[in-house]
Amino acid sequence: MSLLAMQGSVELGIIYAIMALGVFISFRTLNMPDLTVDSSFTLGAAVSAMLCTMGHPLLAIPAAMLAGWLAGNVTALLNTKLKIQPLLAGILVMLGLYSINLRVMFNRANIPLLNQPTVFSSLQGTSLESHAQWLIPLVLLIAVILILYLFLQTRFGLVLRATGDNDQMVRSVGVNTDTTILLGLGLANCLVAFSGALIAQYQSFADVSMGVGMVVIGLASVIIGEVLFGINSLLRRLIAVVLGAILYRFVIAVALHLGMPPTDLKLISAVIVTMALAAPVIKAGLISRRKRHSRRSVHKEG
Amino acid sequence: MLKINGLSKTFGLGSINEKLAVNNVNLTLQAGEFVTVIGGNGAGKSTLLNCIAGVHEPDQGSIFLDSMDITFWPEYKRSQYIGRVFQDPLKGTAFDMTIEQNLAMAYAKGKPLGLQWGVRKADAAMFRDRLARLELGLEDRLKQKVGLLSGGQRQAITLLMATIVEPKLLLLDEHTAALDPSAAKHVLRLTRELVEQYQLCTLMVTHNMKNALEYGTRTIMMHDGSIILDIAGEERREMTVEKLIDLFGRRSGQELDNDRLLLS
Ligand SMILES: Nc1ncnc2c1ncn2[C@@H]1O[C@H](COP(=O)(O)OP(=O)(O)OP(=O)(O)O)[C@@H](O)[C@H]1O
Ligand SMILES: [Mg+2]
Numbered sequence: 001m002s003l004l005a006m007q008g009s010v011e012l013g014i015i016y017a018i019m020a021l022g023v024f025i026s027f028r029t030l031n032m033p034d035l036t037v038d039s040s041f042t043l044g045a046a047v048s049a050m051l052c053t054m055g056h057p058l059l060a061i062p063a064a065m066l067a068g069w070l071a072g073n074v075t076a077l078l079n080t081k082l083k084i085q086p087l088l089a090g091i092l093v094m095l096g097l098y099s100i101n102l103r104v105m106f107n108r109a110n111i112p113l114l115n116q117p118t119v120f121s122s123l124q125g126t127s128l129e130s131h132a133q134w135l136i137p138l139v140l141l142i143a144v145i146l147i148l149y150l151f152l153q154t155r156f157g158l159v160l161r162a163t164g165d166n167d168q169m170v171r172s173v174g175v176n177t178d179t180t181i182l183l184g185l186g187l188a189n190c191l192v193a194f195s196g197a198l199i200a201q202y203q204s205f206a207d208v209s210m211g212v213g214m215v216v217i218g219l220a221s222v223i224i225g226e227v228l229f230g231i232n233s234l235l236r237r238l239i240a241v242v243l244g245a246i247l248y249r250f251v252i253a254v255a256l257h258l259g260m261p262p263t264d265l266k267l268i269s270a271v272i273v274t275m276a277l278a279a280p281v282i283k284a285g286l287i288s289r290r291k292r293h294s295r296r297s298v299h300k301e302g
Numbered sequence: 303m304l305k306i307n308g309l310s311k312t313f314g315l316g317s318i319n320e321k322l323a324v325n326n327v328n329l330t331l332q333a334g335e336f337v338t339v340i341g342g343n344g345a346g347k348s349t350l351l352n353c354i355a356g357v358h359e360p361d362q363g364s365i366f367l368d369s370m371d372i373t374f375w376p377e378y379k380r381s382q383y384i385g386r387v388f389q390d391p392l393k394g395t396a397f398d399m400t401i402e403q404n405l406a407m408a409y410a411k412g413k414p415l416g417l418q419w420g421v422r423k424a425d426a427a428m429f430r431d432r433l434a435r436l437e438l439g440l441e442d443r444l445k446q447k448v449g450l451l452s453g454g455q456r457q458a459i460t461l462l463m464a465t466i467v468e469p470k471l472l473l474l475d476e477h478t479a480a481l482d483p484s485a486a487k488h489v490l491r492l493t494r495e496l497v498e499q500y501q502l503c504t505l506m507v508t509h510n511m512k513n514a515l516e517y518g519t520r521t522i523m524m525h526d527g528s529i530i531l532d533i534a535g536e537e538r539r540e541m542t543v544e545k546l547i548d549l550f551g552r553r554s555g556q557e558l559d560n561d562r563l564l565l566s
């Protein structure tokens with residue numbers, strides 16, 4: 001694999017890591033499988049691309065984040081106020097957003113951003129110009145990690161984490177879990193849309209189906225990170241998610257390099273996540289088999 | 303002070319499983335009163351406590367805490383004034399968070415919920431102090447996850463969480479039922495100490511008849527959703543487990559059945 005391709009996958013990994021951190025918020029701290037992600041990623045990209053074509057690449061980022069936040073809020077309200085299961089609430093919002101995303105893109109399936117200014121061109125004319133592609137995402141990612149690290153230790157952050165652990169306990173310390181879910185899913189999808197917004201500008205196009213399977217990629221990153229880098233402390237968990245996201249991109253890049261057709265990407269993603277999710281079961285199975293085996297040999301000896 | 307008037311709760315209204323779980327209950331607890339609650343399986347003890355805590359909305363009646371009509375308040379809002387310990391030791395704490403984080407959340411009860419630092423240094427010192435009083439050696443394990451603790455340790459922490467901001471009412475629903483005898487005894491002793499220290503208005507459901515008479519200042523017995531016995535003072539001091547069972551039989555016309563009931 002060429003150095004350029006490797007650098008490219010790290011750059012992508014850094015941007016996708018922001019999305020994976022969003023998935024971490026919903027999946028791990030709120031303990032909710034939030035499928036809104038697929039469409040809020042596209043929403044972020046669509047809003048970002050549209051504002052770029054209007055000449056506002058910087059404004060595009062916070063606008064996309066706000067849109068993602070609202071999408072997460074809708075899923076949360078479906079769940080808390082209408083008592084729709086989280087999984088189904090996410091699917092409904094995902095479906096509805098597909099139409100909205102098309103509207104945002106003026107009913108075009110994709111928007112190219114050729115020769116449009118983007119956040120990546122904002123360093124043009126400075127000495128950092130040639131590094132913009134990785135430097136800007138990296139700085140943003142570090143900022144996101146730091147903010148999350150601090151936020152998750154604030155009074156509200158603690159309650160958010162506890163909501164996923166034990167919502168009964170959260171209510172019994174006087175906190176409305178409807179509120180924590182509302183803000184939690186808002187934050188999660190805000191990060192996802194942030195990532196989508198950056199990807200659109202990085203790749204110079206937005207596509208209405210670019211978010212398909214995004215939640216699985218996010219999950220893969222979270223789980224790969226946990227398995228390989230541990231879950232000991234909060235900071236470590238956050239960094240593990242990031243490393244998981246970068247590693248995932250790497251694996252994909254290598255697979256493509258080895259001749260895998262790009263159309264098989266989604267299948268590979270699904271297989272990776274299945275394996276990662278099944279890892280604890282397989283591990284437990286192996287241990288118990290070993291135990292049974294050793295007992296049998298003891299019996300034989302005795 | 304707690305005042306319950308004509309409280310009724312029916313589950314599955316209109317279905318074949320319709321069940322009148324709490325039937326027109328009137329109950330007043332004076333400040334500092336510690337009431338133990340006993341009764342057979344399905345007598346409605348948990349339902350009564352859940353109606354008070356806001357888990358279930360009652361069909362009829364009203365619930366006043368001091369002068370506040372809390373009948374239709376949501377659960378989380380009542381929790382500002384009500385401390386609870388559940389039967390299941392897993393229910394009272396967030397297992398993936400540390401002891402000090404759990405305590406900090408409980409200590410933030412009634413305070414604005416924002417971006418203040420979660421566990422402040424001064425608070426942590428206070429937590430250490432309070433944990434030491436539990437006599438379980440937890441004061442040196444502030445940064446350990448609650449998931450690593452035993453059931454008894456968790457119940458002790460939940461009890462501390464329920465009282466760390468002084469509640470107007472403490473609800474204990476068989477909070478020692480899942481513990482081994484020595485842990486149960488320890489948690490009961492802590493309960494008594496805390497209740498006496500803060501003069502807490504308390505409702506404690508127990509399946510242990512002896513404990514019901516030994517702890518607290520008043521005992522009520524429930525059957526089929528109603529309170530069929532309410533004793534305090536002299537009458538209670540002279541009560542024995544045998545007499546209590548006998549009284550139950552006469553008032554309810556049935557034998558006391560509770561598969562977990564302990565008579566001694
Ligand atoms: N959520 C519910 N839905 C339907 N029925 C319920 C529900 N909760 C309790 N019940 C029914 O209401 C009645 C009272 O139950 P409750 O749990 O209050 O009894 P209890 O006195 O706490 O009994 P135990 O000693 O077994 O804990 C029972 O018949 C029970 O089956
Ligand atoms: Mg009960």
